[in-house]
Amino acid sequence: MNFAVLQFPASNCDQDCVHAVRVLGHNAGLVWHKDTSLGAVDAVIVPGGFSYGDHLRCGAIARFSPVMQAVKQFADNGGLVLGICNGFQILCEAGLLPGALIRNRDLQFRCEQVYLKTDNFGTAFTSKIPAGKPLMIPIAHGEGCYFADGETLAKLKANGQVLWQYCDANGAVTEASNPNGSIQNIAGISNDRFNVAGLMPHPDRASEAILGTTDGRFIFESMIAALQVKSTAKAA
């Protein structure tokens, strides 16, 4: 499969994402923010970092980059898009995902391992995650407190769009395991078509044993499995 990893000024996890995909035996290439086309790709990753210096609001300026028009079109056509950390913020600002990410509750930049409970295993981002396994994946953000208004939140929950919640090592969703004050411990969500997802934790930093955890692989492997099903269906 062929992944496009976007590159904005001050993206800093772009190479990590490319590496994580290649480690899994698939292709990944960088696409510059000024490009107006993604080329022939199967999926898009919007990586972490501090695009445009986080000026105004995180992701607020990146969403107007030429490449984001192409990403919007790609998503509208059903293409798989995953936003990680700043990528999640960009997708929310772009309106591709509902809600917003605001300053962490304690106003601190949090850089640590967290655990994630998967709430919906039936998606292109979660199907390969073993049931009941809390994923150990690191976070590194100052503005990762997820917020959505009551109506949006109710819709997210009713549709199964909450994909991951912060939990403890045993999988219990507790106040103490919420690193940033996210509403209902939400760490990651998808859109209502389940082809665009975002999360604050970094699966790209959890894809090789040397990094202390390989749990992030499950998310990329889920995407790859979904793309393989799609390409088999197309060939048939």
Added chain:
Amino acid sequence: MKAKIIITPKKAVLDPQGKTVQSALDHMGYKGVTGVHVGKYIEIDLVAGTDKAAATKALNDAAHKFLSNPVIEDYRLEIVD
């Protein structure tokens, strides 16, 4: 001519900066403060003689689409000579 845009967090949104400033004010002895909301102030310089109504319309559009995020923020726009 200038446009002044004041952006504040919506009431329903967690405002840890506002809360921290409020408790600091309290510690410093400033009593009677019932709330603090920390937002942003943006000043935009406009060409002298710009049509006020047209500028208001354009900047409302910019404030809604870009300068503020309506999911989490409210804004007030004022254009002054």
